[in-house]
Amino acid sequence: MITSNPRHLRGSYDVIVVGGGPAGLEAAVAAQEAGADHVLVVDREPEAGGILLQCIHCGFGLHRFGEELTGPEYAQRVVKQALAHRIDIVTDAFVLDIDLQRRVKLMTREEGVSLVEARAVVLAMGARERTRAAARIPGARPAGVFTAGMAQRLVNLYGWLPGRRAAILGSGDIGLIMARRLTLEGVEVAGVFELMPHPNGLNRNIVQCLHDFDIPLHLSTTVVEIHGHNRVEKVTVAPVDGDLRPQMERAWEVECDTLLVSIGLIPENELSEQLRLRMDPVTRGPVVTSAMECSLNGVFACGNVVHIHDLVDFVSAEAMLAGRSAGLFAIGAPLRPDNVRLLPGENVAYCVPHTISTEREHTVYMRTRRILEGCRLRLVAPDGRIVYEKRLRYVFPAEMVNLKLKPAILQHFHDDALRIDIVGRSAER
Structure with a gap:
């Protein structure tokens, strides 16, 4: 695996990404494509690529690349993509602290401890095992x-x-x-x-x-x-x-x-807690908007640090959204504010993002509490009216449920809280 270790760190970057796994690398590329000139990825491992480097089995990449890959093959593709964009990747490095002004304290073998300024920060630290x-x-x-x-x-x-x-x-x-x-x-x-x-x-x-x-x-x-x-x-x-x-x-x-x-896995959120970000007690990750922005302006998060995914392809999709948002923030482009809150309802453990905008399309990720079959996924208005309904053959706690919401569904709601329910017959023995 090829990595890029710049000889000297810059004093400031447009976007600094913490974590060199698939989430961090995809976010870094998306940030640069959105207009951020200088992007830095920091990873504590000797090589970028994340946990996928040890996942030699197949089953990755069907959604992202349209073909079945092993973990190292998937990692190699996202690393090469980042290198092609001339993104600085620093490995064998640790982020010690991030302050409220988005100044990142790094420790590297070559330069010791450095304080690097960032216009935007993306948290992509992944998860650890219980x-x-x-x-x-x-x-x-x-x-x-x-x-x-x-x-x-x-x-x-x-x-x-x-x-x-x-x-x-x-x-x-x-x-x-x-x-x-x-x-x-x-x-x-x-x-x-x-x-x-x-x-x-x-x-x-x-x-x-x-x-x-x-x-x-x-x-x-x-x-x-x-x-x-x-x-x-x-x-x-x-x-x-x-x-x-x-x-x-x-x-x-x-x-x-x-x-x-x-x-099970736990989001690696020590830095999130140091920043005193608002946290979701169910996912144990930060609360995020539809732009994957956390409760502190200019700080974004994606991947398993937000909630545990079952497919890396969905991690990549979420990371590209976070990276694009961070890149736009770094160049001063305004992010459209959200005006609808999403609340987990019947048989729904959590939903991410936590807020959405009625002006654009969203993909909402959620997990169920129980095994159900013959299900109906419902978006319910505050007055109890069913705004949207989708049929599902079954739902399973181990498999994430995805819901695509288009502006046409949300156009009549502003500053409201919509509840997501999944109802069906219990299939548990």
Whole structure:
């Protein structure tokens, strides 16, 4: 992977992007295409490209590039695109702080600590994995407990196997993909144990990674204890009741030397919190407008730092919008204000963006709370009138729902709050 490390940083940039994954790189290109002359991307890894560099499986790029790519292939395309635009990319660098005047404090190997001014900032730091501590799994602390992403990095980038027989806690997509990957490398996967009554990964990964390899999936089941002194020797798993409480009388032991934890992602939002941005308690990311602008003028955010996506293609689409908005802000072009708030309603956990304008088209991303079939997605006015309705065959918490809203639907609403509901028949067992 080729990266561009400028020999000397400028004292100021039109746009500074924090994060050199697909979100940051796409945002940087869009910012320059919108008129920003000098754009800087800062990434803490040795090479730009983000988490995709360790995702060697296929399934990326169908929406963005119209063909199926591996993670490194997708990353290579967005890196080359950024280099073709002569965007400065600084790797092995850390953003220590951003103040309210959008001055970014950087630490690089070549220049030490620098203070660089920016007319606009794009936050694209991505997300981090939940760890064993987040699940509060009791027991000893032996070697052999990994997050699924760390195991993926060890296998795909360094060629190291984490163990010989593994159990996987959680059915997130990374855990499902690693169940297949470990099996292909000769590691026996004892099973995937999911706390919830439904899987938390995409249906295609359930089929391709578990069913096709005869790996058992135990729903409404969790790990309640880890055993071992120097190395994991076994784990105790137990089914849970309707309140997610383990039923210890039905627990059993699983022999293994490795436990992978795949229990979700958390937006990497330390910088967002330092800036005291308004945060969404459900997504744990910043509240954003339809231009992906945060509560502090000139600060924009996109990708998994806002909310967790299931496809990188949607990350790219969101990043291009954020980058374009940041570029326009940097050159002094006015951004049209939003005049409608979107509120998550029945069976909707959250919706992004949080506000929209009646004057342009928008794509709204949301996640559902439960599995439903024969659904209707509804946009509901404050007086209870259904403004818009769309039929969906089913909805699933692990798969994001997209809604395209055109100005014709919104033309009669100004300074209103519209609610989004998803109603249907419950398909949960």
